Amino acid sequence: MADPMRIRAQSAAGGKATVRVLMSHEMETGQRRDSAGKVIPAWFIQEVRAEHNGKQVMRAEWSPSVSKNPFLQFSVRGAKAGDKVTIHWTDNKGDKRTDEATVS
Amino acid sequence: MNPSRREALTHSAALFGLLATAGLLPAHAQASWSQAAFEAKSLADAAKALGGGAPAESKDVTITGPDIAENGAVVPVGCSTALTGVKRMAIMVEKNPNALAAVFDVSDAVDANFTTRVKMGQSSNVYAVAIMNDGKVLYGVKEIKVTLGGCGG
Numbered sequence: 001m002a003d004p005m006r007i008r009a010q011s012a013a014g015g016k017a018t019v020r021v022l023m024s025h026e027m028e029t030g031q032r033r034d035s036a037g038k039v040i041p042a043w044f045i046q047e048v049r050a051e052h053n054g055k056q057v058m059r060a061e062w063s064p065s066v067s068k069n070p071f072l073q074f075s076v077r078g079a080k081a082g083d084k085v086t087i088h089w090t091d092n093k094g095d096k097r098t099d100e101a102t103v104s
Numbered sequence: 105m106n107p108s109r110r111e112a113l114t115h116s117a118a119l120f121g122l123l124a125t126a127g128l129l130p131a132h133a134q135a136s137w138s139q140a141a142f143e144a145k146s147l148a149d150a151a152k153a154l155g156g157g158a159p160a161e162s163k164d165v166t167i168t169g170p171d172i173a174e175n176g177a178v179v180p181v182g183c184s185t186a187l188t189g190v191k192r193m194a195i196m197v198e199k200n201p202n203a204l205a206a207v208f209d210v211s212d213a214v215d216a217n218f219t220t221r222v223k224m225g226q227s228s229n230v231y232a233v234a235i236m237n238d239g240k241v242l243y244g245v246k247e248i249k250v251t252l253g254g255c256g257g
Contacts, residue, residue, distance in 0.1 A: 016215065029223070031201060046137045050214075057213035063142045065197060065205040065223045067178045073219035077212070092137075 002091075007101035009076075009085045017079035017103045019050065021072045021087050029064040044092055045070060051086040052076050079103050142204050147196055147231055147243065150204045154192060156235040162242035167195075167232035168219075169248050176224040176250040183208075183232030184217035187242070192235040193218055199228035224250045 003024035012018045023045065030042025042064050050058040057076055076085065083103045090096050141153035151159050168182040183193050190210045195218075196203045205222045216234065224230075227249040234242045 027223075052213060055213070057211050059209040060218075061137055061142075061207045063202060063205050065200050065202070067221040067223050071180075071219075071221050073182075074208075075215040075217060077214065 002095060002097045005087055005089075005097065005099040007085065007087055007099055009079070009083075009101045009103040011079065011081050011103055012075065015080070016075045016077050017083070017085070018073065018075050019085055019087075019101075021070075023048075023070045023072075023087075023089060023097070025068070025070060025089075025091065027064060027066060027068045027070060031064075042092060045089045046092050047088075047090045048072065049088045050074070050076070051084075051088075052079050053083055054086070138207065141207070142202055144203060146203055147198065147233070150194070150196060151233060151235065151241045154194065154207065154235055155239070156241035157239050159233065159241040159243050162234075162244065165232050165234045165242045165244040167230055167244045167246045169230060169246055171247075172249045172251065173224065174251050176226070178221050179224050179230075179248060179250070180219065180221050181230055181232075181248075182217070182219035183234075183244075184215075185232075185234045185242075187216070187234065187236070189237045190216045190234050191237050194231075194233040194235070195220070195222060196231040196233060197222060197224055197228055198231065199226050200224065224248065226250055 006022040009017050009019045025045050028043040032040045044064040045062050048060040081103050086100045088098045141150050144150035144153050164187050165185045173179040183195050194207045195205045208218050210216045229245050229247050232244045
C-alpha cells in the first residue's frame with residue numbers, strides 16, 4: 001500500500017472549494033535505464049478520481065510524464081465548509097489508494 | 105530429424121512467443137485508460153485519439169507555467185479556460201517521447217482549471233488543450249525552457 005496522500009480543501013470565493021492534492025508515487029517513466037543498462041519498467045498513476053460528498057466530480061488520466069510525487073490542484077463548484085472530498089488513484093500495476101479530506 | 109523441420113519448429117515457437125506477448129498486453133492495460141492517446145507523438149494525433157477534431161489555437165485557453173524551468177523533472181503547469189461546454193482538458197509537452205501528459209474530464213461540478221507538475225525532457229512548447237462537447241479542439245501554447253532535463257535520470 002502506498003503512502004497516504006496529503007489533501008487540503010479550502011473554501012474559496014464564489015461558492016467553490018480549492019482542492020490541493022499531493023500524492024506519494026514514484027512515477028517511473030519507463031524511459032530510464034538502471035546501471036546494468038536495463039530499462040526500468042514504467043510505474044505510474046493512470047487514473048485519478050475525485051468525489052464531492054460521494055459524487056464523482058472529476059476524473060483524470062495521467063501519463064508517466066507527470067512528475068514524481070504528483071501535485072494536483074482543482075476547484076469544486078458548490079462545495080462548502082464541512083463537505084467531504086475524496087480522491088482515488090490507480091496505478092498501472094493495479095495498486096490503489098483512497099484518501100478523504102474535509103473542506104475547511 | 106531433418107534440419108528444415110527443426111528450423112520450422114524453432115520458428116513457430118518464436119512466433120508463438122510473440123503472439124502470447126501481444127495477446128497478453130491488452131490484458132495488462134486498463135480498458136479505461138486511453139492508451140492510443142497516450143502513445144500519440146503529436147498534438148493533432150493525441151487530440152484525434154481523444155475524440156476531437158483538428159486543433160486550433162485560441163486565446164481563451166491558457167497555459168500557465170514558468171518561462172524557464174531549472175529542473176525539468178518538476179515543471180509546474182496549469183491549464184485553464186473560461187469557456188463553457190468543455191468536455192476534457194489536456195496538458196501536452198511537444199518534445200516529450202509521448203506528447204500527452206494528462207487529461208482531465210471536466211464536469212459541471214468542477215472548474216476547467218487544473219494545475220499539476222510535469223516532467224520535461226528538454227525545452228519545448230507546452231500546450232493546454234480544451235476538447236469541447238461539439239468535438240472542437242482549442243489550445244493555448246507556451247514555450248518553457250528547461251536547463252536540466254527531467255528524463256533519463
